Amino acid sequence: MDAQQFREFGKAAIDIVADYVDNIRQRDVLPSVEPGYLVDVLPENAPEQPEEWKDVLKDFNDLILPGITHWNSPRFHAFFPSGSSYASIIGNILADGLGVIGFSWMASPACTELEVVTLNWLGKLLGLPEEFLNCSSGPGGGIIQSSASEATLVGLLVAKDKTIRRITEVNPSLDEDVIRSKLVAYTSDQCNSSVEKAGLLGSMKMRLLKSDADGRLRKETLKKAFDEDIAEGLIPCYAVANLGTTGTCAFDPLYELGPLCNEYNVWLHVDAAYAGTAFICPEYRHLMKGIEHVDSFDFNPHKWMNVNFDCSAMWVKNGHDLLQAFDVQRVYLADTKTDTKIPDYRHWQIPLGRRFRAMKLWTVLRIYGAEGLRSHVRNHIDLAQYFAKLARTDDRFVVEPEPSMGLVCFRLKGDDIATKTLLENLTKKKKIYMVAASYRGRYIIRFAVCSRITKKEDIEFSWNKIKQEADIVLSNEIQGKMKIPALDHIETVVFSEKSK
Amino acid sequence: MDAQQFREFGKAAIDIVADYVDNIRQRDVLPSVEPGYLVDVLPENAPEQPEEWKDVLKDFNDLILPGITHWNSPRFHAFFPSGSSYASIIGNILADGLGVIGFSWMASPACTELEVVTLNWLGKLLGLPEEFLNCSSGPGGGIIQSSASEATLVGLLVAKDKTIRRITEVNPSLDEDVIRSKLVAYTSDQCNSSVEKAGLLGSMKMRLLKSDADGRLRKETLKKAFDEDIAEGLIPCYAVANLGTTGTCAFDPLYELGPLCNEYNVWLHVDAAYAGTAFICPEYRHLMKGIEHVDSFDFNPHKWMNVNFDCSAMWVKNGHDLLQAFDVQRVYLADTKTDTKIPDYRHWQIPLGRRFRAMKLWTVLRIYGAEGLRSHVRNHIDLAQYFAKLARTDDRFVVEPEPSMGLVCFRLKGDDIATKTLLENLTKKKKIYMVAASYRGRYIIRFAVCSRITKKEDIEFSWNKIKQEADIVLSNEIQGKMKIPALDHIETVVFSEKSK
Known part of the structure; x- marks a missing residue:
């Protein structure tokens, strides 16, 4: 493919994307395919000879699109948003066109420095304390990781x-493997599954502590866990606070957990995967009160800031801690500089390339x-508030807990079976997509506003689908015709599978 | 930005990329900027109001491009190639336009299934044994990881x-932490730094064993290490063989290491980051002889297959091993299917999102x-052969070891100072970019053919720059005017920093 063909192919692809967004409401949000649908229709072998770009675009339309779950449809209310925007797509075109790998400053200075600058911009927009920013005088700074999963693992x-x-400095005779086996990590039972996975991957026991009735991890609970473990000879090491839990978008109180972790020498990491974007609005910053202890x-x-995956923004108060942990000191890999002002980002992350x-x-x-x-x-x-208002006008529904950010959780009154049936039926009909969670022991449905193009009319569309389905479910219930839904199926789509 | 503006902005970006590639030879391969150049010229804060896309593209041209190391220039001979192509850029536009997250089959069926299909295609193109392929009857299969670093860590x-x-099944009373502290990983001293880092991240002792005179890890060396460790009560667990080492593109003999690892119950992972692409040509498959033991x-x-970062293709013989290690079994995360035919790829990788x-x-x-x-x-x-031929016509140069794939290593005759000076001077002049390595104790320069648009004339251009600089270096040496180069500076650019 020469440059001229690329100009044609590329512009056709741009039009396909624009048309896709323009017409996304015409598609069912969930695809009507069975496992193996694409494996069955594609050739068994790669083509030997080059193919025409028009044929590739045709197959994209005819074969790929029918198998897509439309995360950017205004009828997608599952998990949390998957960011995408025109501006982001174009940023990626430019980055891919250059095709540089930014593992060190000299591998492409602009690649490293634009990351430093944009994370300073973004940190200021969020109102992060200055010590997290590269532009402060200290060793703090930001980096783009691939995912919140990776950031949680890096922190661990x-x-x-x-x-x-710290321990071997005081007791040089202690065996590192013995210390390692005693380290414990903590988070709440509302954490995303990726937090638990970080413990698994990092070989550290991860305790999922009981959250309070509002889904928040409280100081007393964490302190009790620390003290119990210390009494057993274990060493509290790492805690993950959730700002915006996956299930109900609850916020752990950093002003409680932060001072406690500082007192116990426990590294406190904040997973604000979805809700963090809200802190660009000053009126929500009270939800990160105590951030200075983190x-x-x-x-x-x-997720919520219209940047395409992958772009997970992580800040640390002390970049030297990352250098200490991740710098592979080999003779031929001596750095000219190990300062954190213009970092060699390969020391701040798991992979070498970026x-x-x-x-x-x-x-x-x-x-x-x-x-x-x-x-x-x-x-x-x-x-989200508008959706909650609509739901509250219908006395068959309960909205709880209080809507948080772009997330509204609700259920039908009565036992859980009706709510489960409602979700299962709606999922089968493929017009809107939501997933479940639990709240105070009750089965609830999560309605997340996800698409950047969502309008009031879209909310009404989704609400009407829910209401109409509720009519059917409740009428069947009254007539004794309701089947017990296949719970196993429902369980597979619940909240912890959100994108990270 | 509305769809119409996106069509304009997007098409302008396509033209910028095409123009960039068309005119890439007019640019110095290395940028003339100092650390902090971009931080100094960009605003301290993000803009409050939306900006025009034309201004963004102007800044891309005026501010970003001057700070780029042009990995896709035909004068870039450092590290290994960073893949980029028109076809790949367009693939990304389509993927970004959809903006789906494929952590499970149902999160977007086409996303998972196209990965299954393309990795079957690719595995067949490489001539991998059928048991690695998803289309075989067994539990094998392929997955796209972010980087070879990540794949090495996943393997570990x-x-x-x-x-x-395995050990606790036989001895249920053994403490897992104790077992964990005894596990040992092995690779050669020619491995990429990311392999050593995997040991660091995974808390496993990673022994870098001495390679032979040709840079290959041999059976006797590995067997001796296994036996020594077993005698000390340790447990050999993981070995990484390198097919195409970073320094000189040497190939570890899998036919030696494979049966040995099988015998000792050691997981053998192959890091073929760069050279693996060559196996699509049948004439190079003899270099992976023994692959069936891996x-x-x-x-x-x-890297070498014209796909933009990130796309690291990994195959395993048994996908169940990954499920066992990575599946976070929480009540609300029950899978409807845990088969490996249409995998939920979140269980095959570190992050949840993809x-x-x-x-x-x-x-x-x-x-x-x-x-x-x-x-x-x-x-x-x-x-590469053509470059080697040119270098061999000049009796001031030594080409060694034998060129391997797209990599030619060479030095000036005499002591290492002249070669080091040659590389340092060429790097300062920014017209071509190479990095160093060592071979049999000698300092060598690596000349890698990297750009997909490289022609014979580009090789001649680079060779002429090298030859002209050698004239200067050697004439200064004769006249006693040669300065001892700043070795520390040179060391920062050597081979182990390649992109992974």
Whole structure:
């Protein structure tokens, strides 16, 4: 393919994307395919000879699109948003066109420096304390990780390394493997599954502590766990607080957990994957009160901030901790500089290679402007409130807990069977997509406002589908015709599978 | 930004990329900027109001491009190639336009299934044994990881989990932490730094064993290490063989290491990050003789196969091993299916979220066809041979070891100072970019053919720059004017920093 063909193919692809967004409401949000549908229709072998780009685009339309779950449809209310925007797509075109790998400053200076700058911009927009920012005088700074999963694991590995160093400095005779086996991590039972997985991957016991009735991890609970473990000879090492839990978007009180973790020398990481974006609006910053006690903070612009996956923004108070943990000191790998002002980002992350991901963050921040992004957040929250209002006008429904951010949880009155049936039926009909969670022991349905193009009419469309289905479910119930839904099936789509 | 503006902005971005590639030879391969150049010129804060896309593109041209190291320039001979192609860029546009997250089959069936299909295609193109392929009857299969670093770490974590299970099945009373502390991993001293880092991240001792005079890890060396460790009560667990080492592109003999690892119950992972692409040409498959003994195999289409980062293709013989190690079994996360035929890929990787990366692999395979990709590989190897031929016509140069794939290593005759000076001077002049390595104790310069658009004339251009600089260096040496180069500076650019 030469440059001229690329110009044609590329522009056709741009039009396909624009048309896709323009017409997304015409598609069912869930695809009507069975496992293996695509495996069955595609050839068994790669083509030997080059194919025409028009044929590729034709197959994209005819074979790929029918198998897509439309995360950016205004009828997609499952999990949390998967960020995507025109500005982000174009940022990626530019980054892919350059095709640089930014593992060190000199591997492409602009790649590293644009990341430093955009994470300073973003940290300021969120109102993070200055010590997290590269532009402060200290060793803090930000980095783009691939996912909140990876950020949680990075935090855990750094906490492990730091704790072992702290203990062996005092007791040089202690065996590192013995210390390692005693380290414990903590989070709440409302954490995303990726937090639990970080414990598994990092070989650290991860305790999922009981949250309070509002889904928040409280100080007394965490303190009790620390003390219990210390009494057993274990070593509290790492805690993950959730700002915006996956199930109900609850916020752990950092002002309680932070001072406690500081007192016990426990690294406190914040997973604000979805809700972190809201902090660009000053009116929501009270939800991160106590942030100054935290060691690392991560949220996903690739969720609610219109940046395409992968772009998980992580800040740490002390970049030296990452260097200590991740720098592979081999003779031929000596750094000219190990300062954190213009970092060699390969020491701040798990892989060596990295894409120019700051480009799409930059294009999004510029094309939207801070005010544009704040409007986007406020619009989603308003739309969620609007949905809650509609649901509350119907006395067959209970909205609980209180809507939080762009998420509204609800159920039908009565036992859980009706609510489960409602969700199962709606999923089967494929017009709207939601997933379940639990709240105070009750089965609830999560309605998340996800698409950046969602309008009031879309909320009404979804609400009407829910209401109509409720008519059927409740009428069957009254007539004794309701079947017990296949719970196993429902369980597979519940909240912990959200994108990270 | 509305759809119409996106059509304009997007098409302008396509033209910028095409123009960039068309004119890439006019740019110095290395940028003339100092650390902090971009931080200094960009605003301290994100814009409050939306900006015009034309201003963003202007800044891309005026501010970003001057700070780029042009990995896709035909004068870039450092590290290994960073894959990029028109077909790949367009694959990404389509994937970004959909913006789906493919953590499970139902999260977007086409996203998972296209990955299954393209990795079957690719595995067959490489000539991998059928048991690695999803289309076989067994539990094997392929997955796209972000990087070879991640694949090596995944292999290590799975090997750790499997070894612990194997031992505790026989001895249920043994403490898992004790077993874990005794596990040992092995690779050669020629491994990429990311392999050593995997040991660090996975808390497993990683022994870098001495390679032979040709840079290969041999059976006797590995066997001796196993036996020594077993005698000390340790447990050999994981070995990484390198097919195409970073320094000199040497190939570990799998036919020696494979049966040995099988005998000792050690998981054998193959890191073929760069050279793996060559196996699409049958004439190079003899270099992976013994592949049937391997447990996992990884190479980077995002290096030599014209796919943009990130796309690291990994196959395992037994997908159940990954499920065992990575599946976070929580009540609300029960799978409807845990078979490996249509996998829920979140259980095969570290993060929960994942992009639709199979799209760009698919567009590359179709737009090039297998023959197009083979031509690309053969062309690079021919160009490397051509460079070696040119260097050998000049009796001031030594080419050693024998060129391997697209990599030629060379030095000036005499002591190492002249070669070091040559590289340092060339790097300062920014016209071509190479990095160093060592071979049999000697300092050598690596000349890698990297850009997909490289022609014979580009090789002649680079060779002439080298020859002209050698004239200056050697004339200064004769006149006693040569300065001892700043070795520390040179060391920062050596081979182990390649992209992974």
